[in-house]
Amino acid sequence: MPNKILITREIPDKGMALLENFDTKVLGEGVPERSELLEAVEGVSAVLSTVTEKMDAEVMDAAGEDLKVIANMAVGYDNVDVDAATERNIVVANTPGVLDETTADTAFMLLLAAARRLGEGERMLRAGKWDAWGPKQLIGPDVFGKKLGIVGFGRIGQAVAKRARGFGMGIFYNARSRKKDAEKELDARRLDLDELLRECDFVSVHTPLSDETHHLVGERELSLMKPEAVLVNTSRGPVVDEAALADALESKRIFAAGLDVYEEEPSVHPRLLELENVVLAPHIGSASIETRGKMAELAAKNIAAVLRGETPPNPVNPEAL
Numbered sequence: 631m632p633n634k635i636l637i638t639r640e641i642p643d644k645g646m647a648l649l650e651n652f653d654t655k656v657l658g659e660g661v662p663e664r665s666e667l668l669e670a671v672e673g674v675s676a677v678l679s680t681v682t683e684k685m686d687a688e689v690m691d692a693a694g695e696d697l698k699v700i701a702n703m704a705v706g707y708d709n710v711d712v713d714a715a716t717e718r719n720i721v722v723a724n725t726p727g728v729l730d731e732t733t734a735d736t737a738f739m740l741l742l743a744a745a746r747r748l749g750e751g752e753r754m755l756r757a758g759k760w761d762a763w764g765p766k767q768l769i770g771p772d773v774f775g776k777k778l779g780i781v782g783f784g785r786i787g788q789a790v791a792k793r794a795r796g797f798g799m800g801i802f803y804n805a806r807s808r809k810k811d812a813e814k815e816l817d818a819r820r821l822d823l824d825e826l827l828r829e830c831d832f833v834s835v836h837t838p839l840s841d842e843t844h845h846l847v848g849e850r851e852l853s854l855m856k857p858e859a860v861l862v863n864t865s866r867g868p869v870v871d872e873a874a875l876a877d878a879l880e881s882k883r884i885f886a887a888g889l890d891v892y893e894e895e896p897s898v899h900p901r902l903l904e905l906e907n908v909v910l911a912p913h914i915g916s917a918s919i920e921t922r923g924k925m926a927e928l929a930a931k932n933i934a935a936v937l938r939g940e941t942p943p944n945p946v947n948p949e950a951l
């Protein structure tokens with residue numbers, strides 16, 4: 631019996647090409663209904679999932695004992711219950727490294743757009759409300775030469791720092807461990823989170839979502855930021871307390887925010903939708919043609935390796951191998 635692979639969403643051709651010798655089933659372009667996922671997973675040996683599917687014990691049990699690997703087409707894998715997978719000897723894999731530059735570009739795009747009020751200006755122009763150039767119209771803080779605080783200084787956080795150097799920014803970071811090589815290479819200084827929030831003009835969040843990072847930036851943390859500061863979040867929605875952020879933006883406690891991720895995707899906190907001083911992107915951090923192709927390829931390679939009895943390139947729980 632050939633190994634059956636369930637692919638939960640249509641993925642770029644580059645990924646599909648690597649799986650052409652397997653028996654694959656693709657559920658569709660959109661997010662599958664939970665009931666559809668539970669039915670389709672029955673009897674498969676591998677699942678290629680995305681961030682929109684909750685891969686929990688129920689799904690694993692619905693698959694049955696043939697399931698050997700869940701390859702998430704994302705670097706973040708908070709949608710997968712890794713402990714449940716390990717207990718069942720199911721390998722979980724992700725796609726680190728190939729999306730760093732693209733996601734860092736997205737963070738920098740949001741940082742610039744939020745500071746320079748691009749969303750607000752575009753809305754005004756499209757509504758036919760732009761009557762003339764104005765000396766005080768849509769002015770925001772400069773980015774060049776300011777201080778950037780990076781929370782989570784891993785692959786993507788460091789790629790953001792590289793861009794910031796081109797903007798003459800001072801680079802500060804917070805992470806659980808010190809990154810001496812990156813400090814040297816990027817002229818970066820480690821601060822504790824409170825110091826970083828007090829000191830920096832821009833704060834960009836790049837941690838994974840975990841119990842430790844849930845609401846890492848909440849009401850107290852926002853209250854430490856400068857009134858002219860800008861917050862950017864391209865990590866995961868629940869790392870920032872959205873209601874507290876809406877309060878801080880509404881009361882002009884901080885100047886602006888740029889968000890790519892939300893606590894309850896695809897819902898966005900209704901007050902954020904009403905505010906002018908927040909730029910909202912629909913989770914497009916890694917959405918370049920090249921990078922999505924590479925992510926699909928890497929997810930496919932992770933599956934193919936496990937099904938051939940080889941070590942996959944990016945296991946999250948190698949103990950399940």
Ligand code: NAP
Nearest residue numbers: 706733782783784785786805806807837838864865915916
């Ligand atoms: P990474 O290389 O593992 O870096 C994560 C960093 O976060 C590390 O420096 C880590 O510090 C730090 N960290 C972890 N827990 C922390 C805490 N409690 N306080 C402070 N720092 C903490 O991960 P990455 O590849 O850069 O990806 C980061 C995240 O970005 C992913 O997990 C994903 O959720 C998100 N992402 C989003 C998009 C998007 O489309 N918006 C795209 C790609 C990734 P230590 O090294 O000291 O542990």
Ligand code: GLV
Nearest residue numbers: 681703704705706
């Ligand atoms: C996307 O959000 C990812 O984690 O790769």
